[in-house]
Amino acid sequence: MIIxxxxxxxxxFGPEDAKTISNLIDNSLLKEESxxxxxxxxxxxxxxxxxxxxxxxxxLMSQEEYNSKIKVIGxxxxxxxxxxxxxxxxxxxxxxxxxxxxxxxxxxxxxVEELIY
Numbered sequence: 001m002i003i004x005x006x007x008x009x010x011x012x013f014g015p016e017d018a019k020t021i022s023n024l025i026d027n028s029l030l031k032e033e034s035x036x037x038x039x040x041x042x043x044x045x046x047x048x049x050x051x052x053x054x055x056x057x058x059x060l061m062s063q064e065e066y067n068s069k070i071k072v073i074g075x076x077x078x079x080x081x082x083x084x085x086x087x088x089x090x091x092x093x094x095x096x097x098x099x100x101x102x103x104x105x106x107x108x109x110x111x112v113e114e115l116i117y
Contacts, residue, residue, distance in 0.1 A: 001028050002036045005074075012045040012079060018052035025054070029069060040074035050086035058090040 003024050009017040028035035
């Protein structure tokens, strides 16, 4: 199934956009269909959007299964960079055991707190 993202969202930026696209993906996967999301004519993206709409699934399925079931096309250069970063970070993060993820999350939280304060 090919889904034209512009029919549902105007950006790939916020949590509502991510939830909308994620629900469309879920609906296709529940029908055991592969899904291609076409982002033609959408220009604004961030990594958070792709993590919340797409790549969290790398914790739920293998990388091979993800790649065979979910495709992203029509991205701008910024969209390609943001998707790539979200995908690569998710592959790395979900490849480590859950107990090590907690330690990594705590390290990141400490770094962020130091940057903010």
